[in-house]
Amino acid sequence: MRSVIMNRITKIYPGGNRAVSRLSLSLNQGEVFGFLGPNGAGKTTTVKLLTGMLSPSDGNCEVMGIDPSKEPEKVHALSGVVTEHARMYDHLTGMENLIFYGSLFGLGKEEARQRAENLLKRLALNEAENQRLSAYSTGMRQRLSLARALLHRPRVLFLDEPTSGLDPESAQNVNRLIRDLAVKENVTIFLCTHQLRYAQEICTRYGLIEEGRLLAAGTLDELRRSVSPRITVRVKAAGISSDLISLLHLRKSEREDREAAGSREICLETEVSSEKEIPDLVRRIVSGGGDIYHVSACLPSLEDIYFTLTAGKEVRS
Amino acid sequence: MKTAIYAVIRKDFKSVTDNRQLFLPILLVPVILIVIIPTIFVLTIYFVPEEMGDLETLLSMLPESAGNAGIQHTILRVILNNLLPVFFLIIPIMTSSVMAASSFVGEKEKYTLETLLYCPLSLGQIFYAKIMASFLMSMLVSLLSFAAMILVMETEIAVMFGSIILPSLSWPVLLLLLSPSVSLIAITLIVRGSAKAQSMEESQQKAVFLILPLMLLIVGQFAGILLVSVWLLLVLSAICAFAAWILIRGCRNRFTCESLLQ
Structure with missing residues (x-):
C-alpha cells in the first residue's frame, strides 16, 4: 500500500520563490525514505505540504489516502511530525508536555502517562521527565520532540533532521528506534536530512532534491546503477x-x-x-x-x- | 474533542500564571485600580471633609436622589458608581490583551504554535480554545477584582463613616455586558493582528486603541460632561457587543496555517 503520494506538486511562495517544483514521489507503508538535499533544497517545504501546513501552488498529495491541504487534522491524527520549528512548552516538564499533547490526540491522562513513560525510557529521557523543558539541552529537546510525535502511534512519521544536535550515542539510539518503528510496527518514515552518511545507515530508499527539483529516487543499488x-x-x-x-x-x-x-x-x-x-x-x-x-x-x-x-x-x- | 479544547484552555491559563512577567501586570493593575485608588479617595474624603467648594458644581449636576444624603456619602457614591466603573474597564481590556497576546503571538514567537497546528484539531477549534481561554481569564480577573474592590471599599467606608454604600445597577451591567464585550473586542483585535505581529509587545499595542476612548470617558466623569449611568453603559455594551460580533465573524476566515507560520 502507498502511504504517501505526491503528484507533480509545486510550491511557489508569495514573492515568487519556487521552493518545490513538480515533485512526484510515492512511499510504501513501512519503508524508511531518506529525502536528501542541501539546506534550502525544499525538504522542509515538502514536509509542510505533506502535513497541510502549506497549500500546494499546483499538483496534489495524499497521506494515507487523505489530502492534507483539505483535511489536515485527519492527516495529523495519523502522522507524527518532528521539525526544527515545532517546539514544546518551556514552562512545563517533559512529562507534562507529553500528557498535554497526548490529550490533544485523544489519549486519557493515565494512558498518555504510560505511553510517555515508555517512550521517555526508550529515548533515555526518563531521568529528566520531571524537569522543566527550559533546563533541557538541544539534544534532549530533540528526543522529546520525537517522543511527542510517537505518542499516538502514528502510521507515518515525518522527521526533519531528527539527529541534529544529538551526541553519537543518542543518535544511534534514535536510529535504532526509527528502524524498529519501520520493521516491527510498519510505520512509514519520511526522513529529511542533509547528512548523507547518516541517511545511508538507516534508509531503505532515497530521494535526492536540489533547488526544489527531484534529481533521482530509488534504492541505493538503483541510484548506483543510474550514475555509474x-x-x-x-x-x-x-x-x-x-x-x-x-x-x-x-x-x-x-x-x-x-x-x-x-x-x-x-x-x-x-x-x-x-x-x-x-x-x-x-x-x-x-x-x-x-x-x-x-x-x-x-x-x-x-x-x-x-x-x-x-x-x-x-x-x- | 472537547477534552482537547479544555486541555488547550488549561495550558493557556498555566502559561500565564507560570510566567511572572505576564502574571504580575494581571495581578498588580487590578490591585492599583480597585484597592489603592479607591482607598486614596476614601481617605481623602475622610480627612478633608470641609473642603467642598469645588465640588458644588459637580454635586449640582447629579440626580436629585444622589444629593439627599450627606456630602461625604454623596461623594463616595459618585466615586463608587460613576468614577470607578470607568477605571474598572481597564482590567478586562488589560487582562484579555495580555492573555491573547501570550496565547497567539507568544506561541508563534516561541515556536510552539507550529506544534499545536500538527495536532488533530482544526484551525477553528484552536482559535475557539484560545479565544475562550483569554475571555475566561478576563472574566475571572474582572469578577474577582470586583469582589475584592467591594470588600475593601465597603470595609473602609464602614470603619470610617459607620455605614455602607451599595453599588448601583451600573455594576451588573458593566460586569455582565460591557466587560465581556470589551474583552472580546480586545481579544479579536490582537488575534487579527497575530499573523503579522512578530512579538507579544507589538501585538499588545493594539489594545491602546481601546484605552483611548476609555480615557475620554474618565475625563468625562471628572468634567461632568458624560456621567456613567445604567443607560449609558447599556448603550455602550450594545455598541461593543455589535463591534465584537463583527470582528469575531471575520476573524477565523482570515487565517490559514500558512499565514500564521510566516
Whole structure:
C-alpha cells in the first residue's frame, strides 16, 4: 500500500520563490525514505505540504489516502511530525508536555502517562521527565520532540533532521528506534536530512532534491546503477611491473597512495563492470610477479552519487 | 474533542500564571485600580471633609436622589458608581490583551504554535480554545477584582463613616455586558493582528486603541460632561457587543496555517 503520494506538486511562495517544483514521489507503508538535499533544497517545504501546513501552488498529495491541504487534522491524527520549528512548552516538564499533547490526540491522562513513560525510557529521557523543558539541552529537546510525535502511534512519521544536535550515542539510539518503528510496527518514515552518511545507515530508499527539483529516487543499488554501473577495485601490491600496470589498465590511487608512501607497496585502482572480473584481475597480478596485500571492491556511496548528480562530476570513487 | 479544547484552555491559563512577567501586570493593575485608588479617595474624603467648594458644581449636576444624603456619602457614591466603573474597564481590556497576546503571538514567537497546528484539531477549534481561554481569564480577573474592590471599599467606608454604600445597577451591567464585550473586542483585535505581529509587545499595542476612548470617558466623569449611568453603559455594551460580533465573524476566515507560520 502507498502511504504517501505526491503528484507533480509545486510550491511557489508569495514573492515568487519556487521552493518545490513538480515533485512526484510515492512511499510504501513501512519503508524508511531518506529525502536528501542541501539546506534550502525544499525538504522542509515538502514536509509542510505533506502535513497541510502549506497549500500546494499546483499538483496534489495524499497521506494515507487523505489530502492534507483539505483535511489536515485527519492527516495529523495519523502522522507524527518532528521539525526544527515545532517546539514544546518551556514552562512545563517533559512529562507534562507529553500528557498535554497526548490529550490533544485523544489519549486519557493515565494512558498518555504510560505511553510517555515508555517512550521517555526508550529515548533515555526518563531521568529528566520531571524537569522543566527550559533546563533541557538541544539534544534532549530533540528526543522529546520525537517522543511527542510517537505518542499516538502514528502510521507515518515525518522527521526533519531528527539527529541534529544529538551526541553519537543518542543518535544511534534514535536510529535504532526509527528502524524498529519501520520493521516491527510498519510505520512509514519520511526522513529529511542533509547528512548523507547518516541517511545511508538507516534508509531503505532515497530521494535526492536540489533547488526544489527531484534529481533521482530509488534504492541505493538503483541510484548506483543510474550514475555509474562500474565497480572500482583498489589493490595494494608490490613488485608489479609498469608493463603489467598498463596492461591491466591500473592507475595509481590518489586516496591510498599517501598511506603507502615510504613503503615499497603501491596502491592501484581500476574499474570493472562486475565483481566476477575481480578474481581474474588478482590472478593476473600474481602470475605477473606481484605481491598482493589488500584488495577491495568499492561501490559509490550515497555521497558520491549525490555529488555526481548535483555537480555532474564523475563518481569520486 | 472537547477534552482537547479544555486541555488547550488549561495550558493557556498555566502559561500565564507560570510566567511572572505576564502574571504580575494581571495581578498588580487590578490591585492599583480597585484597592489603592479607591482607598486614596476614601481617605481623602475622610480627612478633608470641609473642603467642598469645588465640588458644588459637580454635586449640582447629579440626580436629585444622589444629593439627599450627606456630602461625604454623596461623594463616595459618585466615586463608587460613576468614577470607578470607568477605571474598572481597564482590567478586562488589560487582562484579555495580555492573555491573547501570550496565547497567539507568544506561541508563534516561541515556536510552539507550529506544534499545536500538527495536532488533530482544526484551525477553528484552536482559535475557539484560545479565544475562550483569554475571555475566561478576563472574566475571572474582572469578577474577582470586583469582589475584592467591594470588600475593601465597603470595609473602609464602614470603619470610617459607620455605614455602607451599595453599588448601583451600573455594576451588573458593566460586569455582565460591557466587560465581556470589551474583552472580546480586545481579544479579536490582537488575534487579527497575530499573523503579522512578530512579538507579544507589538501585538499588545493594539489594545491602546481601546484605552483611548476609555480615557475620554474618565475625563468625562471628572468634567461632568458624560456621567456613567445604567443607560449609558447599556448603550455602550450594545455598541461593543455589535463591534465584537463583527470582528469575531471575520476573524477565523482570515487565517490559514500558512499565514500564521510566516
